[in-house]
Amino acid sequence: FYERSLVIAGRRCGEAFRGRNLRGIDALALGHFGEDARSLFALLLGLAVGSFLNVVVHRLPRGESVAYPPSRCPQCGHRLGPWDLVPVLSYLALKGRCRYCARPISPRYPLVEALTGGLFLLASLFYPPGVEALLVFLFLAFLVALAFIDVDTFELPDPLTYGLLF
Secondary structure, eight states, rough: OHHHHHHHHHHHTGGBBTTBBOHHHHHHHHHHHHHHHHHHHHHHHHHHHHHHHHHHHHHHGTTSSSSOOOOOOOOOOOOOOGGGTTTTTHHHHHHTTTTTTTTTTHHHHHHHHHHHHHHHHHHHHOOOHHHHHHHHHHHHHHHHHHHHHHHSSSOOHHHHHHHHOO
16 A cells, blocks of 8 residues: 555656656655745744844834844843844743833734744745745845834835835
8 A cells, every 4th residue: 555655646746756666755755845944944034034124113214223233122222132032932932021121022023023934934835946036035024124114104214115126
């Protein structure tokens, strides 16, 4: 039964299999693993980019630098440590509160991270790895940042809108 199912699966994969030659199963398994790894990578990349987009959304309308100073609590201003910056998970682990002042942190921070991660994951299902996929990721990041800044200020900042004119 097992060999027969492998042969049937092999016929679906085309040239990877010839008759009872089952070496193509490795290619079949790696193909699925490759898709899963790409999807996972896209999700993690999206979460990390979403974390940076939170900084952009918070600081750009105020005219602050997005590079310096390092991330800090929006309530007390305390510099956040590496464990406080893990996208979505640190928010859940800290129950939505600052580790240092225990005041609540807006649920918007993990929302931006999760939204960006989900969009990158979804885009990775439609675009194979390459320049086109990176441009789609970049475009999605711009759109997320613009959308949340627009919700806050009813304005679209020039540095982001000009960036979309390429």
